Amino acid sequence: MTDSIIQTTGLTKDFKKTRAVDTLDLTINSGELFGLVGPDGAGKTTTLRLLAGLLSLSEGEATVAGYDLQKQSESIKKHIGYMAQQFSLYAELTVLENLRFFAEIYDVPTEKMAERTETLLQFARLTEFKDRRADHLSGGMQKKLALACTLIHEPEILLLDEPTTGVDPVSRREFWDILTNLHLNGTTIIVSTPYMDEADRCSRVGLIYAGKLIICDTPHKIKDELPGEMVEFLTDEWQKAKIVVEELPGVLEAQTYGEALHLLVDDGNKRLKQITKALTKNGIKFRGARVAPIRMEEAFISLIQKQESGISVSGNSK
Ligand SMILES: Nc1ncnc2c1ncn2[C@@H]1O[C@H](COP(=O)(O)OP(=O)(O)OP(=O)(O)O)[C@@H](O)[C@H]1O
Numbered sequence: 365m366t367d368s369i370i371q372t373t374g375l376t377k378d379f380k381k382t383r384a385v386d387t388l389d390l391t392i393n394s395g396e397l398f399g400l401v402g403p404d405g406a407g408k409t410t411t412l413r414l415l416a417g418l419l420s421l422s423e424g425e426a427t428v429a430g431y432d433l434q435k436q437s438e439s440i441k442k443h444i445g446y447m448a449q450q451f452s453l454y455a456e457l458t459v460l461e462n463l464r465f466f467a468e469i470y471d472v473p474t475e476k477m478a479e480r481t482e483t484l485l486q487f488a489r490l491t492e493f494k495d496r497r498a499d500h501l502s503g504g505m506q507k508k509l510a511l512a513c514t515l516i517h518e519p520e521i522l523l524l525d526e527p528t529t530g531v532d533p534v535s536r537r538e539f540w541d542i543l544t545n546l547h548l549n550g551t552t553i554i555v556s557t558p559y560m561d562e563a564d565r566c567s568r569v570g571l572i573y574a575g576k577l578i579i580c581d582t583p584h585k586i587k588d589e590l591p592g593e594m595v596e597f598l599t600d601e602w603q604k605a606k607i608v609v610e611e612l613p614g615v616l617e618a619q620t621y622g623e624a625l626h627l628l629v630d631d632g633n634k635r636l637k638q639i640t641k642a643l644t645k646n647g648i649k650f651r652g653a654r655v656a657p658i659r660m661e662e663a664f665i666s667l668i669q670k671q672e673s674g675i676s677v678s679g680n681s682k
């Protein structure tokens with residue numbers, strides 16, 4: 365794929381004292397399902413709002429769907445669908461009325477309106493709720509309606525800001541089935557998410573930290589960034605366990621996930637034995653110790669920890 369649909373060079377946004385987006389170089393190809401991840405306040409929303417033409421840029425250049433972001437932001441709007449992080453529906457309007465409202469805003473031709481709202485209702489599995497007020501829908505349904513409203517003018521680029529945050533796992537999966545269908549139909553999707561399983565479903569992922577793109581690659585390659593293998597186990601005494609195992613040879617990094625300890629080690633099977641031995645010796649009860657595959661979550665936490673300690677991350681490719 366060489367057909368870029370979004371290209372930014374040195375894209376920067378300053379809010380008074382805060383540099384929310386810092387010299388971002390990003391190329392997104394047509395048809396990509398691109399994930400944007402990063403801690404709170406990293407600059408994900410600002411990046412998406414810039415790309416949607418909703419914010420003026422402070423420095424740099426960007427083209428979206430062939431238009432210059434600074435000079436032609438009005439022309440960009442009909443090519444993109446932007447779903448905001450916050451509730452963006454009209455609370456007192458019904459599902460159908462919301463769809464019609466967005467259709468009017470986006471100048472959907474009247475003769476196409478009925479068919480398109482019908483299709484989107486089915487697509488979002490909201491047909492039986494079409495007369496329910498938006499604020500009486502469940503959180504997951506609200507997100508699906510917001511997505512349907514975003515799709516009403518059939519945009520070729522979707523910018524979705526944490527569309528599934530706070531949604532139950534079943535609705536989250538449904539939402540992603542919809543996204544996958546759109547992706548398979550050729551829509552370019554940029555989606556920010558705090559969920560690493562979602563990041564794993566993207567064709568490429570960009571990690572933003574303090575406004576900067578730290579790494580941008582396929583999930584597979586991002587996981588490959590971590591040297592070594594992962595050993596994990598569960599323990600009620602994770603604080604004590606962490607101190608013991610961190611000192612062992614071959615343990616490169618320790619991450620805690622509640623009562624689970626995930627250790628990045630140079631050689632999984634070799635270190636697993638030493639780790640279990642050391643835990644037993646120190647009287648620490650544990651269970652489920654095993655060598656496990658590295659997941660996105662560990663890769664990102666490791667990359668962020670490296671950023672925080674000032675170690676530069678290699679392999680940053682566009
Ligand atoms: N309108 C604004 N005025 C001033 N500062 C802002 C404004 N919008 C965002 N910021 C700041 O810019 C930085 C990036 O914010 P942004 O909302 O883009 O982050 P985010 O990655 O979307 O975070 P979250 O995961 O919490 O949604 C933060 O420091 C934020 O406080």
Ligand SMILES: [Mg+2]
Binds near residue numbers: 408409449525
């Ligand atoms: Mg945000």
